[in-house]
Amino acid sequence: MAATLLHLVDEHGAPAPSQVRVAVESAYRWAIREYRHMDQAVLAGLAESVAVGMCRHLDQIVFPRRYAFAALTGKLQEWYRAHPVVEIAVGPDDLDRVKGPRRKTASVTEMNLLFSEIKARLSERDRQILVLLEQDLGAKEIAQAFNISYAAAAKGIQRARDRMAAILSGTDNEGNEKDEKMPRPRTFNFKIW
Structure with a gap:
């Protein structure tokens, strides 16, 4: 799209003074960035009317x-x-065509089920670490709670995160039969600390 040129003149059609021209061009460039979806010709017309007004009261x-x-x-x-927004009602199918499929959000019940499944498949130590991590405690506090070194606590946290990630990704099959997998929602996408 070609850049819209400003025609900055005073009320008599004479070229606008340089300080007006520089100021209005700067404001116009700002408006183009801030109001991306507005027609540049309309913005240019508004900027030109500002220049005329500035020349009158310079x-x-x-x-x-x-x-x-x-x-x-x-x-x-x-x-x-003067130009209010016009709303157009569209259905979910129309939105899918425009934006693509929507990501399903997880309900509180689904999240509780997922976390209870994760906790059930973790060892007692990993469950304890998970509880401490949920309380926003770091490796230092976890080391104090278990009366172990900082390095051991950091390694325990990493091991618990790895086990949780394996459970979420479905690569951890301990406790399940070879062909049997525990059903769980696969649409979750969240970060583990």
Whole structure:
């Protein structure tokens, strides 16, 4: 898309003074970045009307750049008030066509079931580490709680995370028959600490 050129003139059609031109062009570039979905020709028309107004009152303007930003923001607000948004009702199938399939969100019940399954398949030590991690405790506090060294606590945390990740990914089959897998939702996507 070609860049829209500004035609900055005063009310008599003479070129706008340089301080007005620089200030309005700067405000226009800002508006293009901030209002990406607005038509650039409309933005250019608003910026040009700001330039005309600035030329009329140039002797009263102390900070032209600040004035241009404020005036263009005011013009944009007026334009949005005069052109309200039109809402279009679309169904779920229409949204899937536009944005692609939606990610299913997990309910509280599903999350509780998932965490109870994880806890049931962890060892007692890993369950204890998980409880301490849920309380936002780090390796130092866990080392103190178990009366072990910091390195051992860090290794225990890593081992518990690895086991939880294996359970979530389905690669941990201990306790299950070869062909039997415990059913669980596969649409979860979250980070383990």
